[in-house]
Amino acid sequence: MRVKRYVVNALPEAVTMIRSELGKDAVILNTKEIKVGGFMGMFKKKKMEVIAAVESNQSNAPSPRKPTPQENAAIEQMVQTSQRTATAVMESPAVPPIDATDIKADREQFIIDEIRDLRQYMVKLSKQQTAGIPLSEQISQLKEHLIDQEMDMNWIDQLIELIQNKQTEEQVQFTKEQVWELAALNITEWLRPYVGSSISQEARIVHFVGPTGVGKTTTIAKLAAEQTIKNNRKVGFITSDTYRIAAVDQLRTYANILNIPIEVVFSQMDLTRAFKQLADRELIYMDTAGRNFRSELHVSEVNSLLQSSEPSETILVLSLTGKTKDMAAVADHFSKYGVQKVLFTKLDETSVYGAIFNLIMNYELLPTYLASGQTVPDDIEKFQIGTYIQHLLGSTDR
Known part of the structure; x- marks a missing residue:
């Protein structure tokens, strides 16, 4: 950070110098009234000390430019108007007598207000300057x-x-x-x-949560097949999605094909029994019920099933065919319970991919996988920036 001190007669003079020497991104850190010069402690003149700073590593910032005469005139006029108003108020006979402490406090507050107004005005001018440039x-x-x-x-x-x-x-x-x-x-x-995360190798229990219809069951089957076939790990299934019988049957079908044991739980009390039955499994994937997770109440209900004394983590599953606002509401509720990792499905059923970027940046979610299609275990891949940007931006011919 580059810091510089200015001693000037008035604040507008400092503003002009700061804009010229440090650029439009500079900020005023402090101002105070000082006395300089004089002879043997007498006849000192009042000056204004202004401390300003700018980040020295702003490589993208444009070169500093001098304020235009119109900008200087506008700043000067604003300060003069404020000073005239303050003087008029202080000299008004209607104002009751006040002590020196109040005068000092009022003066300090006046300076603070002026600095804030000047900052806002300079930011506004900067935005207007950029906004005034027509887009190519x-x-x-x-x-x-x-x-x-x-x-x-x-x-x-x-x-x-x-x-x-x-x-x-x-x-x-x-x-x-x-x-x-x-x-x-x-x-x-x-x-x-935010990129580079995957399902933790240390986690023995992995919970999958998300709204109904996003493809949690199929996604679990894809990941389980990868672990059993490619990594030769002993996997077990738990499902609490008893709201939809078809979901239990679907996961049971995948379990039979992959020769993976499956346990069905109806409440938190059943979890102890299920974990005991799967005690010999190295990895347990748990499918939870899809609910209206725009409701924080439903989120808290599911969260009660995710408590475990063993190493575990939770993956939020979202479908790219969902509405962006709905996905944002779901992500917002789950993030309050510490869910950070997300898996996106149905990549092949949409041509709109901005929601992925929004959710990652706005909620600091860590993307793990992108899933598309129904083929187990092929239609899933780890999230890669390059692949995602190709989907988002496409080619320049589009």
Whole structure:
């Protein structure tokens, strides 16, 4: 961080110098009135000390520019108006006498309010400057594409601003391929901290939760087949999805095909018996009932079945054919109970993939797998950034 001290006659003078030397991303950390000069302690002049700072590693920030005469005039006018108002209030005969402590407190509060107003004004000017730049045809196409992909507008705006700033910095107009490439690079950097998770190797019990119809049972069968066939591990099934008899029958069918024991539980009290029956299993996959998990009550009911004294974890299963708002509501409720990992299904039944990005970034979920189709165990793969971005952005011909 670069920090600099300014001693000026008035705050607007410092604002101009800060914008010119540190750039539009600089912030004012502190201001105070000081006395300088004089002779033998007398005749000192009042000055304003302003401390400002800017992050030194902002590589994407545009080069600092000097405020326009219009911006300086607007800032000067705003400060003068505030000062005239404050002076008028202090000199008004209607104001009752106040002591020196109150005057000092009022002066400090006045300065704080001025700094806040100036900051807000400078941020507004910066946004207006960026907003005033018309989008190129290539960037407009990217924006429309991401809107169609149902990416949240706040992320779209941030992405567009980064690409615009890069284009302004290099003083060129990017081709469509360059715009798409920059979008891919920035999205990759945003997602990178959340990618790389899988189902923990230390967990003996893995719970799968999610709304009805998202494909939990089929997904469990795919993962179980991978563990038994490829990794030669001894797997067991537990299902509490007794609300749908078909779900129990479906998992029982997969269990028979894979030669995996299965236990059915109707309440938390049945879990002890089920775990005892599966004591020889290295890994236990538990299928839970699909409910209306937009209701936090139903989430808490399912959560009561997920308590275990053994190493365990919970995977939230969401279908990409669901509505983005509904998926967000489900993710919000489960995240309150510490569920961090998510598995997305029905990749082959949609062409809209922005919800994945929204859920990862807005709720800090860790993506584990992407599932598509009904083939066991083939139609499932670990989440990879490159594969996902190909789905999200497609090709520049789209």
